[in-house]
Amino acid sequence: NAGVTQTPKFQVLKTGQSMTLQCAQDMNHEYMSWYRQDPGMGLRLIHYSVGAGITDQGEVPNGYNVSRSTTEDFPLRLLSAAPSQTSVYFCASSPGEGLAKNIQYFGAGTRLSVL
């Protein structure tokens, strides 16, 4: 059981480049989310999804796009990378219902540097 898988683990981009961070889960969870974590800070919600075809904005959505075409995958797109987007990005999933509905399972993270 792989859980939540994020790729790549590390990435360096130049200002203005675009890229997609991949996130996949094999637990059949309805809820998925993307967070960014800056040094010494907590996690800030970028976008989230409560099921295939449904996405919504979190606390810091600007500069990022998401889509959810399947239950398993929730990619995060950086449209035109900026140095302010240098951060560690975490994807998480949750059953969304039942006794474990409030437990979020996190991927290992993607460390992104924008030069």
Add this chain to the structure above:
Amino acid sequence: GQSLEQPSEVTAVEGAIVQINCTYQTSGFYGLSWYQQHDGGAPTFLSYNALDGLEETGRFSSFLSRSDSYGYLLLQELQMKDSASYFCASDSGTYKYIFGTGTRLKVLA
């Protein structure tokens, strides 16, 4: 605005008990979660409180008081491996989670 406040750092010795506090100011509060994160690692779930009172899970317990907008995580019989950052997080029932800035726990031998 919505915010969760935690102390930035707490230090304790092995075998001791430590309490990490979290005060929140959020709209539509539904419950409070706690996560542990080791340096360079991913957050892992510890506990969740939807109702007032104490929830116990092994050496870790979590408490919530809705009337005081306050919760805490209690770690007993501290071990070196407990050195990590601890985050509280609130949810409004709509899966829009807000995290605190985290408390770095240092356990001394």
